[in-house]
Amino acid sequence: MSTHYDLLLIGAGHAHLGVLRRWALVERPPGRIALLSPGPVAWYSGMLPGLLAGRHRAEDCQVELLALCRAAKVELIIAPVESLSAAQQQVQVADGRTFSARWLSLNVGAGIRTPAQQGSAMQLLAVKPFDDFLQGWQRWQAQPEPMAILGGGAAAVELALAVADKVPQLALFCAGHLLDGLTPGLRLRALGHxxxxxxxxxxxxxxxxxxxxxxxxxxxxVWRGTRLLLASGAAAWPWLAHSGLGCDEQGFVLVAPTLQSYTQPSLFAVGDCASLPGARKSGVYAVRQGPVLAFNLQAALRGQPLKAYRPQRHTLALLATGDGGALLDWHGHSAGGQFYGRWKDFLDRGFIRRHRL
Known part of the structure; x- marks a missing residue:
């Protein structure tokens, strides 16, 4: 079978899930289209703390890609990316196969920043990719030991609260203030928890x-132990820097408001792998990029004008507290309690339900 496509969606991130759902329910653009994913399911990151706390099952946090792709009339290719050539519009996967397309769209997320390490006495476990993290966490839970978490953002706080009762001792290290950039009231509530x-x-x-x-x-x-959980911020995948795409200083793809690469307009990039002023590395922004990306991919395949994505000025943050509750941050206001936990569960389960069609 030919490995050339009109459009190749690379990665099963939140934005691409939204694109596929829209095409399944409304209208699919013309041409041969495929989704390239490293695995058969897409994990919803917002439910990971609940999974670790024992409040969710693994299958509750996943979207089966085959059913979604079939509904959208899109081929599914399961293989991890090895390299990308922007000039040739071509991607190579781990088993040596290559795929090319007239249009490419990247929604591959990012890895986790890792400090320099000398010696092997300390085991490191990054929260991404989720499959690898969960396998490592199960091994650690077979024999719990004192642990540290590296990171000061929402993900690190949620993870700390989810696993605090599952390890003998837990330390959380952050480079600046905890939850920097969010409401001071939320920070105080999180510190209290x-x-x-x-x-x-x-x-x-x-x-x-x-x-x-x-x-x-x-x-x-500052700390001595043998287990370190990494939730310390996004790190661009190394293959992006070698792709020939224009990237920022951290290796993320520079994109215009239309979500196109500045240096390769036939390639779109969204979510954590992209660099766009005003759009933070957060699933909330990737979800909001989905409708604009779906419109622009359809317009590109039809030769029609594209529209611009404008990052939202205010975003709702709901941080799980590990006990069924959640902390809320909205437009300078903070709150917490079981009500917000039920609200978060409702929103999270709704995301999974919508994409299971």
Missing amino acids: LRQRRVQVREDCPISHINDDCLFSGTEP
């Missing part, structure tokens, strides 16, 4: 490197 769960929080403590079983902040040893 972390204290109640006996999580040791170290703010303004950037981890510079790991030496055997010790974390260092500059020249100061």
Whole structure:
């Protein structure tokens, strides 16, 4: 079978799921289209803390891609990306196959930043990719030990609250203030929950490197142990920097408001792998990019004008507290409690239900 497509969707991130759902329900653009995904399911990151806390099952947090692709009349190719050539509009996968297309769309997310490490006494476990993380977490849970989490954002806080009762001791290290950029009231509420769960929080403590079983902040040893969970911010996949695409200093694809690459207009990039002023590395922004991306991909295949995506100025944040509740941040206001946890569960389950069609 030919490996050339009119459009190749690379990655099964939140935006591409929205594109496929829209095409399944409304109208699919003309041409031969395929989705390239490293696995047969797409994980919904918002439900991961609930999964670790024992409140969700793994299947509750997944979207089966084959059914969604069939409904959208899109081929499904299961293989991890090895390399991308922007000039040739071609992607190579791990088993050596290559696929090309007139139009490409990237929604591949990002990895996790990792500090320099000397020695192998400390085990590192990154929260992405989710399949690898869950396998590693199951191994760790077979014999719980003291653990540290590296990261100061919402994901790190949610993970700390989800697993605090599952390990003998837990420390959380963040380079700046906890939940920097969110409402001060939310930060205070989160610190209160972390204290109640006996999580040791170290703010303004950037981890510079790991030496055997010790974390260092500059020249100061700050924690000793053998297990470190990484939730420390997005790191671009190395193959993006070698693709020939224009990238920012961190290796993320520079895109215009139409979500097209500045250097390769026949390629779109959305979600965490893209760099666009005003759009943070958050699933909330990727979901909102989905309708604009669906419109622009259809317009591109039909030779019609594209429209611009404008990042929303205010976003709703709901952080799971590990006990069925959640913390809310909205437009400078914060709140917390079981009501917000039920609201978060309703929104999360709704996302999965919509994409299961």
